[in-house]
Amino acid sequence: MTRVAVAQLGLHVGRPDDNRAAARAAVAEAVAAGARLVVLPELVNSGYVFAGAAEARTLAEPADGPTVSEWVRLARAHDLIIVGGFCELLDGRLHNSQAMVDAGGLRAVYRKAHLWDAEQDVFVPGDGPAPVVDTDFGRIAMMVCYDLEFPEWVRSVGLAGADLLAVSTNWPASPVPAGERPVLLAHAQVAAASNRMYVAVADRCSAERGVGWVCGSSIMGPRGYPLAGPVLEDRPAVLVADCDTGAARDKAVGPRNHVHRDRRPDLYPDAGARIPAT
Amino acid sequence: MTRVAVAQLGLHVGRPDDNRAAARAAVAEAVAAGARLVVLPELVNSGYVFAGAAEARTLAEPADGPTVSEWVRLARAHDLIIVGGFCELLDGRLHNSQAMVDAGGLRAVYRKAHLWDAEQDVFVPGDGPAPVVDTDFGRIAMMVCYDLEFPEWVRSVGLAGADLLAVSTNWPASPVPAGERPVLLAHAQVAAASNRMYVAVADRCSAERGVGWVCGSSIMGPRGYPLAGPVLEDRPAVLVADCDTGAARDKAVGPRNHVHRDRRPDLYPDAGARIPAT
Numbered sequence: 222m223t224r225v226a227v228a229q230l231g232l233h234v235g236r237p238d239d240n241r242a243a244a245r246a247a248v249a250e251a252v253a254a255g256a257r258l259v260v261l262p263e264l265v266n267s268g269y270v271f272a273g274a275a276e277a278r279t280l281a282e283p284a285d286g287p288t289v290s291e292w293v294r295l296a297r298a299h300d301l302i303i304v305g306g307f308c309e310l311l312d313g314r315l316h317n318s319q320a321m322v323d324a325g326g327l328r329a330v331y332r333k334a335h336l337w338d339a340e341q342d343v344f345v346p347g348d349g350p351a352p353v354v355d356t357d358f359g360r361i362a363m364m365v366c367y368d369l370e371f372p373e374w375v376r377s378v379g380l381a382g383a384d385l386l387a388v389s390t391n392w393p394a395s396p397v398p399a400g401e402r403p404v405l406l407a408h409a410q411v412a413a414a415s416n417r418m419y420v421a422v423a424d425r426c427s428a429e430r431g432v433g434w435v436c437g438s439s440i441m442g443p444r445g446y447p448l449a450g451p452v453l454e455d456r457p458a459v460l461v462a463d464c465d466t467g468a469a470r471d472k473a474v475g476p477r478n479h480v481h482r483d484r485r486p487d488l489y490p491d492a493g494a495r496i497p498a499t
Numbered sequence: 500m501t502r503v504a505v506a507q508l509g510l511h512v513g514r515p516d517d518n519r520a521a522a523r524a525a526v527a528e529a530v531a532a533g534a535r536l537v538v539l540p541e542l543v544n545s546g547y548v549f550a551g552a553a554e555a556r557t558l559a560e561p562a563d564g565p566t567v568s569e570w571v572r573l574a575r576a577h578d579l580i581i582v583g584g585f586c587e588l589l590d591g592r593l594h595n596s597q598a599m600v601d602a603g604g605l606r607a608v609y610r611k612a613h614l615w616d617a618e619q620d621v622f623v624p625g626d627g628p629a630p631v632v633d634t635d636f637g638r639i640a641m642m643v644c645y646d647l648e649f650p651e652w653v654r655s656v657g658l659a660g661a662d663l664l665a666v667s668t669n670w671p672a673s674p675v676p677a678g679e680r681p682v683l684l685a686h687a688q689v690a691a692a693s694n695r696m697y698v699a700v701a702d703r704c705s706a707e708r709g710v711g712w713v714c715g716s717s718i719m720g721p722r723g724y725p726l727a728g729p730v731l732e733d734r735p736a737v738l739v740a741d742c743d744t745g746a747a748r749d750k751a752v753g754p755r756n757h758v759h760r761d762r763r764p765d766l767y768p769d770a771g772a773r774i775p776a777t
Contacts, residue, residue, distance in 0.1 A: 334763050338755050350766065370758070372650030372693055373767040397724075404692050404723035407685040414682050415650055445682035446675075477616050480648070485612050488628065489651040 226251035229438035231427035234268025260423040261305030270430040281310035306389035333365040359384035359466035366390040379416030384469035392435035414445025504529035507716035509705035512546025539583030548708040559588035584667035611643040637662035637744035644668040657694030662747035670713035692723025
């Protein structure tokens, strides 16, 4: 059993020192609560709502830059795993990236494969698989925001054996019918339930240049129900839940079914070419 | 714009005449409400909780048997499309099947590909794709119960251009945390939102041999929010919502994104062989 934390941070575009301080404070709060794995939002260093690519470039840093280096120091100091998003400069190009660090240093960098809206003017999409990294906690998968809306992508880490999917996000708010929960949370629930894994979502708060946020930080259990959150309030928050890799490795559902073995890959076409013109 | 109805029926194993009468009454109610497409639950003729394969066999009938033939008569009389589940006898074998009929007669039979629990002792799983049928309403996809929990299966009909996915189900109840909606409804929401299509779920009610039901009949819109239902009460119900194929063919999400074109099929592995032993 490992205590997992997700940190909902108030971030501000163009204020990397403040943003790093917010992350540092949240990590301290998570450590005090007993967490061994801390998930941080998307683009922690830079903020999200760039005036354009030029501004983003001034805020980007490499994976050995000040932000991820600080996470490595915190991970070493507290024997933690930290997963968080950062605006990355790599070979002269920008990526919407997510780092995993532990006491041993940088473990993985994932570069967001599905870019949302104006991100397409700023970032180069990633070309690699969503990582599934063996850690002291178990097998942790990595994903950023809009990635979670692609069931194929989620399935790829489920089938690769992920015990927990760490989602760093900045979910922009959109209208939600009265009495409903934002549907993005249903995506997190179904990602969990379809693969019987944990899904830990770290969202952000604090409106930025007129963009508000879902503030949907939450930890979903393998049955698809929240163990913590969703926050759904515009405030910083650290949520924790105790997660058990044993529960995530039991893919049984009901007395005789199994979420992965019951698949019928013989029947699933390679659907990539089937998009009708409409 | 077409008015779509889902009928939550009180069914009883071993009482096919009563079950057909319940379906007939619900179709009449849907017609009176102006519906042109009516979705009925899974295994309408037979009920669900069989004592065993032998009992199921006594209740099975071919696709030109009394149940589907009655649906054809109703479809002709009222110029309807009806989609509903039935216990099918085909070439000496039993299938958990779903028929689509319209004024022209039988349009399609789908045989459930993902069998739940004791269904495995009774039915032979289907070997064909989930159909997407061109109708006067638009392109209607067909699926039964547990099928909906396989994102690949749902994606296959989304990419084939389905405007609406008709789900005939008997969702057995399982424990739900206080304040939560049964996660099966999240599956329906995400199926809709991930593909910007309608999802019309016809569930059943009335406990049968000790098994209770989610009673989750509902119609989800292309943004993943309910347009009608979920009922979540153990009573027969007919729900209607007006559905527009134009809305289902607009796959845009936000100003610059598209739920299908944003896929990265270059990155999605053929995941069938990647299930780890755990």
